[in-house]
Amino acid sequence: MRVAFNKPTFLGNEPDYVSSAARAGNVSGGGDFTARCQQLLQRQLGSARVFLTTSCTSALELAALLISLAPGDEVIVPSFSFVSSANAFALRGARPVFADSRPDTLNMDEAKLEPLITRRTKAIVAMHYAGIACEMDSINEIAERHGVPVIEDNAHGLFATYKGRQLGSLGCMGTQSFHGTKNFTCGEGGALLINDASYIPKAELAWEKGTDRLRFMRGQVEKYTWVSLGSSFLLSDLLAAYLFAQLERREEITRQRQATWNYYYDNLEQWANESQIRLPIIPNHCSNPYHLFYLVLPDAEQRTRLMQHLAAHEIESAFHYVPLHTSPMGKRFGGRQGTCPVVEEMSERLLRLPFYTGLTEHELARVVAVLHEFEPVTS
Ligand SMILES: Cc1ncc(COP(=O)(O)O)c(C=O)c1O
Structure with a gap:
């Protein structure tokens, strides 16, 4: 009998959660299950705010929007990573600058990081390979000294820790993947974790397609309108329901x-x-x-x-x-x-x-x- 390389996690109760979202009429983004997933992740990881997204790729694209890149800017990315770690920033006009890895964990080599920083560097992307942490204390110290935000691509490492601290909560922002190959899945899905709260107001707008719809929902404005760049980042609540069934367990x-x-x-x-x-x-x-x-x-x-x-x-x-x-x-x-x-x-x-x-x-x-x-x- 063939041994498959990967099969998506399936516990059995996911369809019940999906049908409960469907019966409640929550099929678009931003419903009850979205809120429950976001709260669970926020509580477990200690992030200031969590936004569910359609994928880790889209969470990285949302992060790239929040750091206001302009053509000519540079973003340091690990060469040993999935294309989205670089593509999300290239899409906004930045040039990816590729970092080498450590031979042991295969993560970005913090000892080779500083020479890659120039006055055009606008972010450092730290990807935790196999969910084993990059040397975040050194990376954060170097980044802070140069005033550059660190974005963790934590597609592999949900609920893993570095010196007792949750991955995804160590940089200014972190991203998660809920793709079918990941430990917890809803087929296609992701999340942006915001740790530096100063990004939250901009994230609320960009996540809602560049509108102030969240402010409208909270009764803070009378109607919502186009106020910034944004895109369609929200995960369907049907998928959030599927995901919640797994996050709970x-x-x-x-x-x-x-x-x-x-x-x-x-x-x-x-x-x-x-x-x-x-x-x-x-x-x-x-x-x-x-x-x-x-x-x-x-x-x-x-x-x-x-x-x-x-x-x-x-x-x-x-x-x-x-x-x-x-x-x-x-x-x-x-x-x-x-x-x-x-x-x-x-x-x-x-x-x-x-x-x-x-x-x-x-x-x-x-x-x-x-x-x-x-x-x-x-x-
Ligand atoms: C390190 C890393 N980042 C990002 C992604 C993209 O994730 P998604 O498929 O959720 O967009 C992957 C996909 O496997 C990945 O391995």
């Missing part, structure tokens, strides 16, 4: 994923050591949201061999992030081969194993057994 979902992650780690550790394969590194001061499990192979050729070996046994696997700085679009923004050497190397060596809520122990045992049969060719 976040501990159960996390426990299941933790068991999967630990099974891989415990059963692969010795084999990995003997095969010069590296398992994920989790610094002591970071907690793990159990979003994904990856291996770092000795080189690109071994990775291809292992992928083929798994595929021959009907086990799906995937690599992650073709570097942004050497992508066709990255090159148009000045990205050059050789400028992010760690990203260039690690992206060729990384392989992700099947990982999702509900992966059975039987499937896990099969993946592990097939991995144990693999011996990398060492020179």
Whole structure:
């Protein structure tokens, strides 16, 4: 039987929540379930305000609107990330400047950050790979010294912590994804977390398509009108209902994923050591949201061999992030081969194993057994 790489989290009671939103007539954005999700996230993360959005991509685009970018501005983004970490800012006319990664966590290397800052730098995007935190104290300290806001792309790391503090709440703003591949999903969805409250008034306008509709709903103005740039960022309440069903049971979902992650780690550790394969590194001061499990192979050729070996046994696997700085679009923004050497190397060596809520122990045992049969060719 085929082992899928990913299946969306599904607990079973999501359709009941969706039908309750539908019966209440809450199909557009801004309904009861939207409010409940926003309140839950605000309470858990300690953000000043949370706005549900149609995706993490749109949350990043909303963040880009709030920092008022102009052509010629620069935004520092990790090269090892999803395109949206850069695209959202490029859409507003800014030039992404690509940062290299640390070899251990694969996160933006804070030691290489400061030389990338110029007087045109308007933001730093810190993406927590696999939900393991970037070195946020150093990144925030550098950013503060230069007066630049930090935006956390926390698509992978909802409810994970850095030195006991929630990811997404550490920068001026944070973004979340509820895409089908994430721990908690409603198919397509996201959230913008506002931590620096000075962005809230502008966010309220931009989130509501550039109108002061929220002020109108609160009775603060008699009619609402166009007052700023904005777009259609609101998530349908039907999807918020689906999402709420999962956020409510976040501990159960996390426990299941933790068991999967630990099974891989415990059963692969010795084999990995003997095969010069590296398992994920989790610094002591970071907690793990159990979003994904990856291996770092000795080189690109071994990775291809292992992928083929798994595929021959009907086990799906995937690599992650073709570097942004050497992508066709990255090159148009000045990205050059050789400028992010760690990203260039690690992206060729990384392989992700099947990982999702509900992966059975039987499937896990099969993946592990097939991995144990693999011996990398060492020179
Ligand atoms: C780091 C990161 N940021 C942003 C996104 C975009 O998320 P969404 O699909 O919700 O727009 C992804 C998608 O996988 C991602 O991995």
